[in-house]
Amino acid sequence: MRIGILGGSFDPAHRGHALITREALRHFDLDQVWWMISPGNPLKREGPAPMAQRIAQAQQIMRDPRVAITDIEARLGTRFTADTLAHLQALYPGVRFVWLMGADNLVQFDKWDHWRDIMERVPIGVLARPGWRMRGRKARAARIYAQAELPARFSHALANAQTPAWSFVNIPMSPLSSSAIRAQGDWPRR
Numbered sequence: 366m367r368i369g370i371l372g373g374s375f376d377p378a379h380r381g382h383a384l385i386t387r388e389a390l391r392h393f394d395l396d397q398v399w400w401m402i403s404p405g406n407p408l409k410r411e412g413p414a415p416m417a418q419r420i421a422q423a424q425q426i427m428r429d430p431r432v433a434i435t436d437i438e439a440r441l442g443t444r445f446t447a448d449t450l451a452h453l454q455a456l457y458p459g460v461r462f463v464w465l466m467g468a469d470n471l472v473q474f475d476k477w478d479h480w481r482d483i484m485e486r487v488p489i490g491v492l493a494r495p496g497w498r499m500r501g502r503k504a505r506a507a508r509i510y511a512q513a514e515l516p517a518r519f520s521h522a523l524a525n526a527q528t529p530a531w532s533f534v535n536i537p538m539s540p541l542s543s544s545a546i547r548a549q550g551d552w553p554r555r
C-alpha cells in the first residue's frame with residue numbers, strides 16, 4: 366500500500382489542494398492520499414479556524430474515495446512532521462508513506478525540524494505551484510539532496526524508491542491559495 370500525506374493548515378481547503386492531490390495520485394502511483402489537517406501552531410497568536418470547520422469544508426472540496434480527510438496530528442499530539450511520520454511508520458509498518466508538498470514548501474524545507482530525518486525517512490513528492498517552480502528547484506534542500514532526485518519521468522517509482530528520494534513533477538497549475546481566500550473575506554470563522 367502506497368499512501369501520500371498532504372499536510373497543511375487547509376484554512377480553508379481549495380481546488381488547488383484537490384488538483385495537486387489528483388496529480389500526486391497519478392504521478393506517484395499512490396493508492397491513497399491522506400489530507401493531514403494540522404492543529405495549528407500553538408505559538409501563533411492567530412490560530413487557524415477550528416478543526417471541525419476545516420474538516421467539514423475540506424470534505425466538501427475533496428470527494429474522492431481514494432482521499433481521506435484526517436486530523437491525525439491532533440490525535441497523535443504531534444506538531445512537527447518528523448515526529449508525525451515516525452509515529453505513522455510505527456503504526457502502519459506495511460505502508461509506504463510519501464510526503465507531498467507544493468514547491469513553495471520545498472523552498473523552506475531546510476528550516477523544518479529534523480528535515481534531513483524526514484528526507485531519510487520517506488520519499489518526497491513535490492508538486493509545481495505558480496511562481497515557485499524555479500525557486501523550488503534552487504532550494505537549499507534540493508541542492509543538498511541533488512543526488513537523490515528521481516527524474517519526473519520515473520515519478521511513478523517514487524513510493525518504492527530507497528530513501529533519500531524526491532521527485533518534482535510539473536502539473537497543470539492552480540493559482541489558488543488559502544491566504545488569498547482569507548484576504549477576500551470568503552472564509553469566516555465559525
Ligand SMILES: Nc1ncnc2c1ncn2[C@@H]1O[C@H](COP(=O)(O)OP(=O)(O)OP(=O)(O)O)[C@@H](O)[C@H]1O
Nearest residue numbers: 372373374375381466467470494539541542543544
Ligand atoms: N495552488 C497550489 N499549488 C500547489 N501546491 C499547493 C497549492 N495550494 C496549496 N498547496 C500545497 O498544499 C499544502 C498545504 O497547503 P496549505 O494548507 O498551507 O494551503 P496554502 O494555500 O498554501 O495556504 P496559505 O496561503 O495560507 O499559505 C502545501 O504543501 C502547499 O504547498
Ligand SMILES: O=C(O)c1ccc[n+]([C@@H]2O[C@H](COP(=O)([O-])O)[C@@H](O)[C@H]2O)c1
Nearest residue numbers: 372373374375403444445446447477478
Ligand atoms: O515540522 C516542521 O518543522 C514543519 C514546518 C513547517 C511546516 N510543516 C508542515 O508542513 C505542512 C504544510 O504547512 P503549512 O504551514 O504550509 O500549511 C503541514 O503539515 C505542517 O505541519 C512542518
